[in-house]
Structures are given as C-alpha cells and as structure tokens.
Amino acid sequence: MNSSDKALVEVNLTAAKRTRSTFVLAPYLFLFPTIGLMSLFTLFPMFYGVWMSLQKADVIHGSSKFVGIANYLELFRDPQFGLSVLNTAWYTLTVVPLIVAGSIAIAVFLRESRPARLLARVGFYIPFVLSPVVVATSWKWLLNEDLGVINGFLKWAGLSTIPWLSSDFSARVSVVAASVWNLVGFYMLMVLAGLSQISPELYEAARIEGASAWNRFWRITLPILRPTILLVVILATVHATQAFETILLLTDGGPGGATRLVVQNMYLSAFGRLQPGYGVAQAVVLFPVILFVAWLQMRFFKQERSREFVQRPPNPSWPHRI
Amino acid sequence: MISVRSAFAWFSSSLCFGQYSRPSNRPAICLLSHLVSTPERSAWSTSRRFLRPVTYRGSRLISLVVAISSSILTVLASSLAGFALAKYKFLGREFVFMLIISVLLIPLQVLMVPVFLILKSLGWINSLIGIIVPPAATATGTFMMRQYMIGIPDELLEAARIDGASDWKIYCKIILPLSAPVLGAVGILSFTWRWNDYLWPLIVINNQEKYTLQLSLANLIGTNTVEWGTLLAYATLAMIPVLIVFLCFQRYFLKGSLSGGVKG
Numbered sequence: 086m087n088s089s090d091k092a093l094v095e096v097n098l099t100a101a102k103r104t105r106s107t108f109v110l111a112p113y114l115f116l117f118p119t120i121g122l123m124s125l126f127t128l129f130p131m132f133y134g135v136w137m138s139l140q141k142a143d144v145i146h147g148s149s150k151f152v153g154i155a156n157y158l159e160l161f162r163d164p165q166f167g168l169s170v171l172n173t174a175w176y177t178l179t180v181v182p183l184i185v186a187g188s189i190a191i192a193v194f195l196r197e198s199r200p201a202r203l204l205a206r207v208g209f210y211i212p213f214v215l216s217p218v219v220v221a222t223s224w225k226w227l228l229n230e231d232l233g234v235i236n237g238f239l240k241w242a243g244l245s246t247i248p249w250l251s252s253d254f255s256a257r258v259s260v261v262a263a264s265v266w267n268l269v270g271f272y273m274l275m276v277l278a279g280l281s282q283i284s285p286e287l288y289e290a291a292r293i294e295g296a297s298a299w300n301r302f303w304r305i306t307l308p309i310l311r312p313t314i315l316l317v318v319i320l321a322t323v324h325a326t327q328a329f330e331t332i333l334l335l336t337d338g339g340p341g342g343a344t345r346l347v348v349q350n351m352y353l354s355a356f357g358r359l360q361p362g363y364g365v366a367q368a369v370v371l372f373p374v375i376l377f378v379a380w381l382q383m384r385f386f387k388q389e390r391s392r393e394f395v396q397r398p399p400n401p402s403w404p405h406r407i
Numbered sequence: 408m409i410s411v412r413s414a415f416a417w418f419s420s421s422l423c424f425g426q427y428s429r430p431s432n433r434p435a436i437c438l439l440s441h442l443v444s445t446p447e448r449s450a451w452s453t454s455r456r457f458l459r460p461v462t463y464r465g466s467r468l469i470s471l472v473v474a475i476s477s478s479i480l481t482v483l484a485s486s487l488a489g490f491a492l493a494k495y496k497f498l499g500r501e502f503v504f505m506l507i508i509s510v511l512l513i514p515l516q517v518l519m520v521p522v523f524l525i526l527k528s529l530g531w532i533n534s535l536i537g538i539i540v541p542p543a544a545t546a547t548g549t550f551m552m553r554q555y556m557i558g559i560p561d562e563l564l565e566a567a568r569i570d571g572a573s574d575w576k577i578y579c580k581i582i583l584p585l586s587a588p589v590l591g592a593v594g595i596l597s598f599t600w601r602w603n604d605y606l607w608p609l610i611v612i613n614n615q616e617k618y619t620l621q622l623s624l625a626n627l628i629g630t631n632t633v634e635w636g637t638l639l640a641y642a643t644l645a646m647i648p649v650l651i652v653f654l655c656f657q658r659y660f661l662k663g664s665l666s667g668g669v670k671g
Contacts, residue, residue, distance in 0.1 A: 111574035112491035116503060119488035122544035127510050130521035137521060207657055214653045214660065215646055216603030218621045222628055222642040226635060327514045330605050334625055348516045355520040368517040379512035 138366040142359070149362070156366035166367060168342055169350035176261065176346055177325040183265045184321045185314060188272035193306065195273075196280050206277070209270035217267075221334030224263040225250070253343040256336050260344045263335060268324055272317045279313030280306070319381050326374060347371055467644070470602060470620040473538050474648075478597035480543040482590050488544075489552025490582050494564060504553075511546035515606055523610050537611040538619070542604075548593045555589035556582060595656050599649050620645050 138156055142149040160166050195205050212220065227234045228249035236246040249259050283306065291301045307314075329348040332338070338345030338353070345353070347367060355364025491497075492504055515522070522541075523532075531537030559582065567577050583590070605621045612618060618626065624641045627634075653660060 109497065112495035112497045112500075115487040115491035115495075115574075115578070118484040119507070119544040119549055120503065122484070122541060123507065123510050123546075126522060126525065126541040126544075127513055127518065128506075130518045130525060131513065133525070134518065134521040137524070207654070210657075210660065211650070211653070214599060214603075214649055216621055216649070217605050218625045218628070219603075219642050219646045222624060222638055225628060226639060229635075232635060323514075327516045329516050334605075334628055337629075351517075352519060356523075361520050361524070365520045368520070371517055375512075375514065375517065379509075382512060 134365045135369055137362050138369050140362045142361050152362070156363045157370070159363060160366060160370060165342065165345075166347075166350060169345050169347045172342075172344065173326060173346045175257070176264075176328065176344075177322060179261050180264050180268075180325045180328075181318060181321045183261065184269055184272055185317055187265060187269045188276045188317060189310070189314070191269065191273045192276035192280055193302065195277065206274065209273050211270070212267050213271045215267075217330035218334060220263060220267050221331050224259065224266075224335055228259050250336055251340050253340060256340055256344050260332050260336060263331060264325075264328060267331060268321065272321060275317055276310065276313055279310050283309050319378060323375070323378050323382070326371070326378070465616065466618045466620045466623040469535065469617060473535060473608075473619060474598050474601040477539040477543055477601045478594045480539065481545055481548050481597040482594045484544050485548030485552050485593060486583065486586065486590060487578070488549045489556050490578055492549070492553045493556035494559070494561070494582075507546045507549050511550075515542075519606075519610055526611060531611065533612055533614045533617060535617070538608050542607055545597070548597065551589055551593055552586065555586050559585050592656075595652055596660070599652055602649055 139151060139153060140149040141152045141155065191209060195202055215223075225233075228236075230236060230246065230248050230251065233249065235249065239246050247255055249255050287305050288301055291305060296304065327348060328346055329352070332344055332346060333349055333352070336344045338349050348371070351364045351367040351371075353364075354367065355361045488507070492500065492507075526532050526537050526541070529537075531541075563581055563585075564577055567581055572580070603621065604619075605625060608619045608622050609625075612622060615626070620641070624638070624645050627638050627641060
C-alpha cells in the first residue's frame, strides 16, 4: 500500500465519521411513512378490533359498555352467523376445486396451442384486472331475469327461463360462476409458469415409450406441478374465505341470506345493524382461519425467498390491493 | 332481442362517451345506433339523460385525483422504505421486513370496522384524504422496491457518500433515477388498484357528492329501476383506464403474478 492509498483510506475514514450520525438515523426516517401508516391502519386496528369485540355500543347515547365475551356467546346462538359460516364453507369447497381444475385445464390447453397463447393469456387475465364493481355489473346484466343475455338465449331457444339471482340454488350457482370467471385467469398464469419448468424431453421420452396423452398428463404433468397446485389451493382458499365485494354487489347476500358469507354478515352487523362490537367478534373468529392459511403461505414464501427471480410475495388480495 | 340491443348499446355508447358534450361531433357509430335502435332505447339518449347531472363528471374526476395522487404517494413511501431495507444495516431490519410482509397477509375485510372507527376519530370520513393516505403504504410495493434496489451496486453509494452527499441526496440523485423501472411498475399497479378499489371508498365515503366512479356504479346497480344503457356505459367508463394500462403494461401484471407461482 503506497502513501497515496493510505491518504485515501484516511479520507474515507473521516468521511465515514462525518456522516455517521445521519447514517444511523436515516433508515428509520425513510421507513417512517410506511411503518407509520401500516401501524395506524393495519396493526393497531387488529388489537383495537379485539378490544371492540368485548364492548357493546349504544348507538343512541353514543357510548359503549364492556360486556366481556357476550358477543362471542351470541355468535353461537345466532342462526344468521351459522348460515354465513355454512355458506362460506360451501362457497370455498366449490370455488377452490373449480379454480384448480379450471386453471390446470386452461393452462395445459393453452400450452398445446402456441399461436393463440399470448392473446389467450391476456384474454383470460383481463377479468382479474377488472374492478369487483364492473364484474358484478357485467354478471348482473348477463343474469338479469327479464332482460339478461342468458335468459334471452334460453327464450330464443324455446326453453324456460331461470330466475338466476332470485332463487337459492341458482343464486349460489351464479355467485360461484362469477367468482371462478373472475379468478381463474390469475391461477392459470401460475400453472402456466409451473408448466414451463417441465422439460420437453420428459414428454418426448414418454411418447417414445408409447404413453398416451392422458397418461403423460397424469404421470408427468401433475406430479411435477404439485407445488404449484398446492400454492394455487392455498391462495384460492384465501380468496374464497375473503370474498365480499363481488357477491355484495351481485346478490347482496340474497335471496334470504343464501349467498351471504361471513365477511358480508360481519359488514351487515356492524354497518347495517349498528352492532360494531358484534361485527368485529365475527372477524376475530374468522381470524385464526386466515392466520393459519397465512402461515401456510409464509412457509411457501420462505422457500421462494432464496430465489432471485422473486419480484413480489404472493399477495392474496392481488391486484385489488397491492 | 332487448338484450342484444343493449349489448350493442354498450359498445356504441362506450365509443361515443367522450363526445357527448359536443353533439355536433358525434362519431358515425352513434348515428348508427340511432338507426338500429329506437331513439328512446339508444344508449346515446340514456347517457345524455342520466349522466349529465351531478354524479358522473364529479365521480370521474374524483377517481382520477384519488388514483393518481395515491399512486404517487405509494411510490414515494415504498421507495423510501425499500431503500432503507435494501441499503442500510440497522437494528431491527429483519424484524421490520417481516412485519411489513406479515401486514400483507391481513386482509382489509376483517379490519373494516376498527379502521372505520379510527378514520372517524381522525375526522377523515367523507374526505378524499381518508381514501388517499391510509392505504398508501403497501407491503407489495415496499417488497418490490427492496428487491430491485438490492441490485444497485454499493460502490455507487459509497462514492457519493465520500463526495459528501447526504442520505437524502443519495436517494434523490442515485436511487430514484436508477430504479425507474420498478418505480413505474409500482406506480402502474397502484394506479389500477386505486382506480378499481371499492372496499376502501365504501368504508370512507358515504356522501354521494364525493363518490368515486366505482361507488357511483355500485350505487346504480343497487337501484331497483336499472337503466341498462346507463349502467353499462358507466361500467365501460370504469374499466377503460384499467384496460388501457393493462394492455400497455401487461408484462408487469403477468410477471408479477408469475413470480409468486414459479417453483424451481
């Protein structure tokens, strides 16, 4: 090390000393806006919510009194809440398998037909970037009893029309159809990404061995896709348990609560019936379920994090919230 | 027959939408829709009759203001936080990072009620600040920024520091210009989200004069006497900006959703 290098090191050291005070403070200042907003509007509401669920608000006098776990006991007696839990269960149990099967089917099909691939990708993804309000509007228009497109076709074909949104069963079918249509493109892209990891030689080898297309799908595609499918199941479950806006706008939970899921029941209790404490109690009950799924996701995410290509963590609210 | 007609009306009305205040300048397709459908049924006349008053113009402006200003805020906040997480070693960095990621997993749906009460005590109910500011800090944005900024060579920052640049100056003069692609990506995603958002405005706004476009549309769906021409015109209007942004920048969207799913 010659003398000029030494001089340079000296300069470096003094420069480092000079800037040290801001150097330590700076990251905290830079983080402040993000952490501040997150604490105030996500973390604090969590704890505040638990506290609220132990209160009963008196709307007329504008006061609230501590009632302990009364709100939670009320939940067990409330048939409305029971119904909404059941509704969430069947909704999740139908939407998730349909999404998994649909996304795999579309992805496999799209991989076979190369030319249309980009166009179809974009086409299938578009429903996912539309706002829930637009989705609900379009489906209401399709499903309208007197003027809707689908009933119009049924009439044209000489069949009897179906009251899509006003009978229990068909309203449920409609809600599930709209949700699957809305979400399937997003998951299809995930499956496509998974498919692109499978090397073509495997299929080539299988073809030489004389395996049928069906066999190739079951013996090669599905086993290799397993991690991707698992992620699709987890994220679709998150989507399904939190479903709210589209259904609220499409059926408003009707007819007679047949399509009212837990989140909507909570919304109705808090804002419609003015029982905020009772509403939050439902959210608190829902929370362990969400946390469990979140934990599953975190495990996935940790595996992914080591890989350089990760641009963003899997976000269950994507892209309705980024 | 009516449904086919309203389908046509949807498209034709969407084409003439920008024009309705200047009737002399109608495109040919509007005239066509007049010829095909009876005048009182055409979406042209519905949009004129129903959209002229109050809500339409205002809500479009409000939606634009909200979407643009909040995506600027999001880009600012998340680039600052991403810079701190990517380029500084400080006490609690891992903790803060995990905290931000875990916020991602808590859905707004379960926090609606307490969030409403907090906004109320801040006096932000029925104010645009209430829609714009609170959700501006996003975990995904911060995460994307951090991942990108890790790739900026440390030597650059060192050199600037030796030249006596302050941390703020380094952020403005080095980090921001170098991370233009990710700033753009976060901005675009955030714009689409905010334009489309229904849940947060639903909590914050209950005054019709301050409805965003999505709220106005939702309000229209709720009414019993639905004018399909009006409704579909609104829906088209509500999705056009997002569709344009999506089609121009689809790789951001497609790449974003791929990365969550790819397993090596």
